[in-house]
Amino acid sequence: MADVARHVGVSKMTVSRALAPGAAARRADTALRRQRVLDACEELGYVIDRTAGAFGTGRSGFIAVVIPTLNNSNFSETVQGLTAATEASGLQLLLGTTEYRATREEPLVRALLSRRPEGIVLTSGTHTPRTRAMLQAARIPVVETWELPRAPIDHVVGFSNAAASAAVVRHLHAQGRRRIAFIGGTSPLDPRGMDRRRGCERALKALGLPAAVVIDVGEPPISMAQGALGMAQLLELDKDIDAALCVSDPCAFGALSECQRRGIAVPQRLAIAGFGDFEVGRGCVPRLTTVAVDCAGIGRAAGELLLRAIASARGGRPLTPQKVVMPFQLMARDST
Amino acid sequence: MADVARHVGVSKMTVSRALAPGAAARRADTALRRQRVLDACEELGYVIDRTAGAFGTGRSGFIAVVIPTLNNSNFSETVQGLTAATEASGLQLLLGTTEYRATREEPLVRALLSRRPEGIVLTSGTHTPRTRAMLQAARIPVVETWELPRAPIDHVVGFSNAAASAAVVRHLHAQGRRRIAFIGGTSPLDPRGMDRRRGCERALKALGLPAAVVIDVGEPPISMAQGALGMAQLLELDKDIDAALCVSDPCAFGALSECQRRGIAVPQRLAIAGFGDFEVGRGCVPRLTTVAVDCAGIGRAAGELLLRAIASARGGRPLTPQKVVMPFQLMARDST
DNA sequence: CTGTTAGCGCTTTCAT
DNA sequence: ATGAAAGCGCTAACAG
Numbered sequence: 001m002a003d004v005a006r007h008v009g010v011s012k013m014t015v016s017r018a019l020a021p022g023a024a025a026r027r028a029d030t031a032l033r034r035q036r037v038l039d040a041c042e043e044l045g046y047v048i049d050r051t052a053g054a055f056g057t058g059r060s061g062f063i064a065v066v067i068p069t070l071n072n073s074n075f076s077e078t079v080q081g082l083t084a085a086t087e088a089s090g091l092q093l094l095l096g097t098t099e100y101r102a103t104r105e106e107p108l109v110r111a112l113l114s115r116r117p118e119g120i121v122l123t124s125g126t127h128t129p130r131t132r133a134m135l136q137a138a139r140i141p142v143v144e145t146w147e148l149p150r151a152p153i154d155h156v157v158g159f160s161n162a163a164a165s166a167a168v169v170r171h172l173h174a175q176g177r178r179r180i181a182f183i184g185g186t187s188p189l190d191p192r193g194m195d196r197r198r199g200c201e202r203a204l205k206a207l208g209l210p211a212a213v214v215i216d217v218g219e220p221p222i223s224m225a226q227g228a229l230g231m232a233q234l235l236e237l238d239k240d241i242d243a244a245l246c247v248s249d250p251c252a253f254g255a256l257s258e259c260q261r262r263g264i265a266v267p268q269r270l271a272i273a274g275f276g277d278f279e280v281g282r283g284c285v286p287r288l289t290t291v292a293v294d295c296a297g298i299g300r301a302a303g304e305l306l307l308r309a310i311a312s313a314r315g316g317r318p319l320t321p322q323k324v325v326m327p328f329q330l331m332a333r334d335s336t
Numbered sequence: 337m338a339d340v341a342r343h344v345g346v347s348k349m350t351v352s353r354a355l356a357p358g359a360a361a362r363r364a365d366t367a368l369r370r371q372r373v374l375d376a377c378e379e380l381g382y383v384i385d386r387t388a389g390a391f392g393t394g395r396s397g398f399i400a401v402v403i404p405t406l407n408n409s410n411f412s413e414t415v416q417g418l419t420a421a422t423e424a425s426g427l428q429l430l431l432g433t434t435e436y437r438a439t440r441e442e443p444l445v446r447a448l449l450s451r452r453p454e455g456i457v458l459t460s461g462t463h464t465p466r467t468r469a470m471l472q473a474a475r476i477p478v479v480e481t482w483e484l485p486r487a488p489i490d491h492v493v494g495f496s497n498a499a500a501s502a503a504v505v506r507h508l509h510a511q512g513r514r515r516i517a518f519i520g521g522t523s524p525l526d527p528r529g530m531d532r533r534r535g536c537e538r539a540l541k542a543l544g545l546p547a548a549v550v551i552d553v554g555e556p557p558i559s560m561a562q563g564a565l566g567m568a569q570l571l572e573l574d575k576d577i578d579a580a581l582c583v584s585d586p587c588a589f590g591a592l593s594e595c596q597r598r599g600i601a602v603p604q605r606l607a608i609a610g611f612g613d614f615e616v617g618r619g620c621v622p623r624l625t626t627v628a629v630d631c632a633g634i635g636r637a638a639g640e641l642l643l644r645a646i647a648s649a650r651g652g653r654p655l656t657p658q659k660v661v662m663p664f665q666l667m668a669r670d671s672t
Numbered sequence: 673c674t675g676t677t678a679g680c681g682c683t684t685t686c687a688t
Numbered sequence: 689a690t691g692a693a694a695g696c697g698c699t700a701a702c703a704g
Contacts, residue, residue, distance in 0.1 A: 017674085045472070047449045051387075051396055052391050054391075080435075095429070099416075136381070224619035257620055353690085356683090387680095387682090
């Protein structure tokens with residue numbers, strides 16, 4: 001920066017100000033000088049060092065984000081929504097994935113916090129006590145998403161996975177289905193999947209239907225192949241099953257494909273429903289009944305909330321914990 | 337850190353050393369003291385501030401990564417491979433997406449470089465002159481991936497998209513197909529897609545087949561819906577078409593589904609091939625012929641190469657530019 | 673509007 | 689093995 005300043009014939013501070021966000025729209029001569037500074041930066045190949053700026057001001061300009069995996073369009077869309085909501089603010093996302101392993105969250109959160117993010121977004125409402133303690137000690141706004149935790153750490157932007165899958169069960173019931181199975185994981189590593197299963201079981205009970213056959217296809221992430229295997233198991237186990245609710249659309253698509261390979265008519269003989277409104281479920285034949293979650297909307301809402309919370313925190317008084325309940329929508333389509 | 341030091345009764349330096357990576361395996365009394373430091377950190381809720389450490393040492397501990405979009409499992413797997421290769425080193429990924437917009441690359445690279453990453457991975461070999469200049473001025477190792485650029489900036493880990501799609505065309509020819517179409521984007525925003533189309537066209541010419549009907553379905557990212565539309569257009573345009581090569585598996589899956597909706601038998605009447613070996617192509621019925629790219633392997637190779645290059649750069653003499661050509665594999669399956 | 677000064681919290685270096 | 693001191697490059701605060 002000193003080099004650039006010398007090159008233009010001004011002080012470092014003038015360069016710093018010219019490069020600061022919102023440095024446009026000044027008096028004409030100042031604007032001209034600013035352009036000279038920018039030109040000099042380009043000529044000298046100088047890019048401002050935010051590493052130093054962040055350290056000096058105590059404001060890192062980072063928002064930390066924890067998601068289970070990148071390889072799931074529900075979560076990547078949430079990240080896209082977060083990016084969209086925050087990019088104008090100059091804050092950058094610092095992304096980390098747990099790959100659905102509970103033991104990874106704590107070191108990941110520690111690694112993220114070591115970069116002194118100004119806020120953090122979690123895709124979960126389930127954490128170890130140490131993780132909670134770390135997050136609380138960090139004294140930054142926290143947003144938990146994709147669930148509605150009973151005891152939120154701070155803010156929440158989520159929905160009830162159980163209520164959503166219950167809605168699917170009621171839809172299946174309304175379509176005349178009576179023997180309804182659940183295919184998915186039953187692992188605490190995926191609390192959202194667990195919630196969906198519980199919602200299914202409760203709804204069946206409430207409707208006076210027999211308890212679901214639950215097919216546990218293993219650990220998350222649940223693949224299409226696991227969905228196919230799950231369907232194969234289900235057909236062994238119960239010949240009279242007439243509907244299967246799957247933990248996610250990829251799982252449901254795998255199950256559907258297995259039916260196609262076996263010549264089982266969907267939805268005539270067997271109805272299949274998924275969860276999450278993934279692209280594959282909109283494109284396949286028959287199209288999958290599912291629950292549409294506004295993934296990008298969760299990201300945007302979390303981002304906007306976090307920006308407000310960060311601004312409040314900078315102003316000295318933290319934003320009182322907010323709880324944003326996002327809508328979900330049953331998408332009744334051809335597979336049921 | 338001073339608080340922790342006081343709490344344990346040692347100096348800041350002792351705390352710093354206890355918290356440094358590779359601080360394990362010391363003499364017993366030291367190890368004990370180290371444990372006391374760690375306990376104090378937990379008790380006080382202290383997490384080390386890498387913001388200051390990075391600034392002080394001039395080593396940010398970041399690797400910057402630029403990908404077109406998160407919402408594509410090919411790229412997210414590459415990121416997973418990168419993570420796997422680099423996580424033991426203590427370097428963290430700083431991820432940015434261009435969303436396939438050429439104008440976004442330059443500000444994104446600038447934003448990433450402002451965090452002083454120690455290396456950068458790009459998912460592209462096509463850049464504006466200013467972007468190239470910035471990258472060169474940053475004097476850090478650069479790895480371009482997913483292509484084989486003619487004039488690499490530094491290192492390359494990629495493969496020939498054209499050669500890969502040519503292999504698919506030869507496969508279709510060997511299966512007796514003669515009128516072969518290409519469905520995909522023809523936008524410079526997706527140089528890999530363009531390369532695939534060119535490879536297809538050249539292979540047809542080399543085989544003495546008629547030029548491909550090229551269906552341009554618009555800007556990337558190419559969705560399943562666009563693939564379906566593309567197939568609809570293709571069937572309007574040329575009733576005698578007997579094969580369609582799609583720019584990616586999602587596009588091919590959309591095309592396949594459109595055929596299913598129209599009662600067009602795949603592969604009997606029309607063969608369909610995709611690209612990228614996405615999960616959907618392995619799971620659908622019929623399974624899609626495609627080109628398997630080792631996405632995670634590209635990420636791992638890029639990560640390992642970058643670690644070597646960073647180590648060399650720290651040692652003072654940069655690693656001479658490497659070019660790693662990754663294999664691809666034709667996966668002949670049911671759709672052809 | 674521009675310039676000067678001080679200081680952010682670590683780690684490197686050097687001394688003990 | 690531990691401690692003391694210096695310094696990384698920027699920006700907040702204040703002065704001109």
